[in-house]
Amino acid sequence: MLKKAIKKRIIITFMTLFIILIIYLIPVNKNYEKTITLNKNVNYVYLLNNKNMLIRANVIGSNSNQDILNKVKEIVDSLTVNSKTSNYINDKLKPIIPENTKVLDLSLNDNILKINFSKELLNINEKLEEKLIESLVYSITEIDRIKNLMIFVDGNSLTKLPHSNKSLPILLNRDYGINKVYDITTISNTSKYTIYYYTNIEENYNAVPVTIFTNNSDDKIEVIIKNLKSSNIYQSDLVSFLSTNTKLLDYEIKENKIKLNFNQYLLDTFYDDSLIEEVKYAISNSIKDSLGINEIDMLVNGKKI
Numbered sequence: 195m196l197k198k199a200i201k202k203r204i205i206i207t208f209m210t211l212f213i214i215l216i217i218y219l220i221p222v223n224k225n226y227e228k229t230i231t232l233n234k235n236v237n238y239v240y241l242l243n244n245k246n247m248l249i250r251a252n253v254i255g256s257n258s259n260q261d262i263l264n265k266v267k268e269i270v271d272s273l274t275v276n277s278k279t280s281n282y283i284n285d286k287l288k289p290i291i292p293e294n295t296k297v298l299d300l301s302l303n304d305n306i307l308k309i310n311f312s313k314e315l316l317n318i319n320e321k322l323e324e325k326l327i328e329s330l331v332y333s334i335t336e337i338d339r340i341k342n343l344m345i346f347v348d349g350n351s352l353t354k355l356p357h358s359n360k361s362l363p364i365l366l367n368r369d370y371g372i373n374k375v376y377d378i379t380t381i382s383n384t385s386k387y388t389i390y391y392y393t394n395i396e397e398n399y400n401a402v403p404v405t406i407f408t409n410n411s412d413d414k415i416e417v418i419i420k421n422l423k424s425s426n427i428y429q430s431d432l433v434s435f436l437s438t439n440t441k442l443l444d445y446e447i448k449e450n451k452i453k454l455n456f457n458q459y460l461l462d463t464f465y466d467d468s469l470i471e472e473v474k475y476a477i478s479n480s481i482k483d484s485l486g487i488n489e490i491d492m493l494v495n496g497k498k499i
Contacts, residue, residue, distance in 0.1 A: 236253065236255050237268055237333075237336075238250055238336040239251060239252075239269055239273055239333040240329045241272075241283065242287065242290055242322075243286060245431075248372055249287060249400045249402055250402065251284065251287055251395075251400055253279060253283060262337060265337060266297075267297055267300070269334060270297055273289045273330070273333060275291065275292060275293040284396065286395050291315065291326065292314050292315060292316075295311055295312055297310070298312055302339070306340075306341070306344060307343050310346040310347070312347075315347055323356055323357050324355060324358075327362065328372040331367065331370050332368065341367060342365045342366065344364065344366070351364065368388070372404070372405055374404075374407065375406045376407045377409075377410075378408060378409050383411065385408060385409075385411065386408070387414050388403050388404065388480060388483035389403070389434075390476040390480050390483075391403075391433060391476070392432065393432055401479070404432070405483075406421075406428075415442070415485075416442065418477070418480045418481060422436040422476060423436050423438050435476070436463075436476065439459035440457065440459045441457045442454060450486075451491070452490050453493060454493065455495070455496060460492070460494055474499075
């Protein structure tokens with residue numbers, strides 16, 4: 195009896211260890227990983243890759259309930275060369291604000307952020323001066339309550355880029371564009387739209403918005419979906435996960451809301467079914483940046499997803 199009891203105990207112990215091992219080896223559900231990621235205190239910023247494209251990345255931030263102006267300071271610090279935060283940035287990406295640049299003053303009224311930098315901001319490389327503005331605008335307007343940005347240097351409004359003297363709007367927002375591509379044959383009758391693609395950085399997909407200037411006068415919604423389905427992308431290392439079989443059956447715009455009705459292939463990705471959230475993010479943000487529509491509902495064959 196004693197031998198049987200010992201044998202039974204060994205079997206139970208072995209089975210317990212075996213089950214633990216199996217659980218340990220099973221890959222963690224990606225949706226669970228995303229949920230955990232969303233709950234972290236992070237700031238979303240736009241950093242340069244080795245091709246000087248601005249890539250959306252997240253960096254660790256302080257408590258998400260902190261004062262908005264302090265959050266802006268954290269974002270600026272993340273964008274500044276050799277700042278305290280720069281050590282925590284993925285080494286495949288790099289900040290763009292010149293070293294030793296300081297924020298002298300900040301104020302927020304009516305969704306407009308006024309930010310006053312020290313003169314070191316003007317030390318930006320000539321080839322990156324427009325990227326600097328793009329990065330600041332897109333990074334800071336990731337904060338919901340900030341829609342527009344006014345930039346000052348030593349108390350003076352920055353009305354021109356420091357090297358090219360290209361004029362800047364007094365109020366900067368996402369209409370300014372990012373990672374700009376010019377596909378035009380004439381300067382008249384131009385329009386623009388921003389498409390959100392992805393790039394792979396160490397097995398993580400990061401969003402890359404590209405603003406396209408074109409003479410194409412076709413319906414913007416249809417152009418956006420067509421571009422997201424296309425394999426002909428402006429940069430070879432950019433991808434889109436929207437299935438080429440996806441069809442936009444119809445759409446309806448009412449005030450600041452749009453309903454998009456797709457066929458079933460919206461939920462089909464060539465790479466991995468867990469990338470559906472990336473597909474929805476790309477569509478939503480492409481429409482938000484291109485048409486200024488903030489509320490977006492997606493349907494599949496008339497049913498909301």
